[in-house]
Amino acid sequence: xxxLERKPLGGHPVLAGQLALRSAIGMAALASxxxxxxxxxxxxxxxxxxxxxxxxxxxxxxxxxxxVPGDRNYQTSFGSQLQLVIDAGKTISGFGLAITNIGSGGxxxxxxxxxxxxxxNTPTAGGTAALTISSAGGxxxxxxxxxxxxxxxNALDAVQTGTGSxxxxxxxxxxxxxxxxxxxxxxxxxxxxSVTTGAVTALTAxxxxxxxxxxxxxxxxxxxxxxxIAAGNAGIVGA
Numbered sequence: 001x002x003x004l005e006r007k008p009l010g011g012h013p014v015l016a017g018q019l020a021l022r023s024a025i026g027m028a029a030l031a032s033x034x035x036x037x038x039x040x041x042x043x044x045x046x047x048x049x050x051x052x053x054x055x056x057x058x059x060x061x062x063x064x065x066x067x068v069p070g071d072r073n074y075q076t077s078f079g080s081q082l083q084l085v086i087d088a089g090k091t092i093s094g095f096g097l098a099i100t101n102i103g104s105g106g107x108x109x110x111x112x113x114x115x116x117x118x119x120x121n122t123p124t125a126g127g128t129a130a131l132t133i134s135s136a137g138g139x140x141x142x143x144x145x146x147x148x149x150x151x152x153x154n155a156l157d158a159v160q161t162g163t164g165s166x167x168x169x170x171x172x173x174x175x176x177x178x179x180x181x182x183x184x185x186x187x188x189x190x191x192x193x194s195v196t197t198g199a200v201t202a203l204t205a206x207x208x209x210x211x212x213x214x215x216x217x218x219x220x221x222x223x224x225x226x227x228x229i230a231a232g233n234a235g236i237v238g239a
Contacts, residue, residue, distance in 0.1 A: 044069030045097075051083035058094035058118075063125050072096060073126030077103035081138060086145075088112035096149070098126025099133055106138020106164050114146045114172070121151035129157035129183070130176075137162035139191075146172030154179035155202070165191035165219070173227070174200040181209045181231070190216040199227030200235075211237045 045054040047064070052074050064071040072095045076082065082101040086092060090113040097115055101107045109131070117123055117130045126132055130149035133140050133156075140158050147155045147170070155176040160166050166184055174181045174197060181200040184193055193214050200209040209231035214221050221238050229235035 045071070045074075045092075047074070050080065051085070052099065053085045053087065054090065054092055054097070055087050056090045057092050059092060059097060061095045061121070061123055061125050070094070071125075072123060073098040073100075075100040075102065075126060077101070078105045079103050080105040082107045084109045086111045086113045086115065090114075092116060093118055095121050095123040095125070096130035096132075098123070098129075098131070100126060100136075101134070101138070102136045104137035104162070106140060107133050107135045108139075108141040109133055109144070111142070111144030111147070111172075113144075114148065116146075116148040117151040117153065119150040119177070123151070123153055127157055127159075128153040129179070130155050132157045132159070134159045135162060135164055137164055139164040140166040140168075142168045142170065144169075144171060146170075146174070148173075148175040149179060150175075150177050152178050154181070154183050155200075156182045158182075158184045160184075160186040160190050160193075162187075163189045163191060166193045168195045168197075170197045173198055174202075176202045176204070176207065178204050178207075180207045180211050181229075182211065184212040184214075186214050186216055186219070188215045188217065190214060190219055192219045192222070194222045194224075196224040197227065197229075199229070200225070201230045203230055203232050205232040207232045208234045208237050210235070213237065213239045 059072040060070045063073040084099045092115045096117045181202040209229040
């Protein structure tokens with residue numbers, strides 16, 4: 001086995017000879033990619049050559065590598081697509097997750113399970129939603145299951161500050177106990193925005209179920225709700 005070290009997120013070493021673990025959902029969406037993570041370390045979030053892969057994990061309100069392997073927030077500058085994969089049937093609890101690529105490659109999140117914030121928790125590291133996705137360049141892509149914020153904040157925030165598109169495709173339920181369900185923002189340089197959901201619940205007064213506001217004058221905004229939208233304010237805001 002090779003002892004060559006490669007340094008992905010934040011310079012944290014990953015041995016080149018370690019086992020390549022591929023999520024079935026991740027492989028379906030990203031057939032050409034491989035996450036190299038330490039053997040026997042899947043009951044946590046671990047970094048690899050192309051991003052982060054998570055098994056059942058209770059996260060802390062910290063930024064990697066503060067409390068490895070429980071950090072909520074991962075940020076790097078990556079010229080290729082930065083991936084966050086939650087293995088099939090697994091649950092992220094505690095303070096949820098946040099991932100940011102300040103490079104040109106964009107971010108892809110493949111959620112094979114559930115991402116959640118526990119009641120009483122207020123996430124702040126990397127954003128305030130149960131899942132915060134940020135990109136400064138390439139596309140934002142979310143595919144997969146349920147997101148629940150039982151604490152303070154929204155369920156899903158997607159922030160595009162570059163020229164990329166944003167594509168959110170949720171097959172599970174979206175629930176926010178005190179915030180909005182889904183929030184998407186971009187800039188004047190942003191591309192198309194597409195949001196497809198199942199049921200969305202955000203019943204706190206003044207909170208929207210789905211809030212998509214584009215600043216781009218050329219990109220299109222598409223919102224498709226395939227389930228009930230229950231909100232304390234507007235069900236869907238699209239602008």
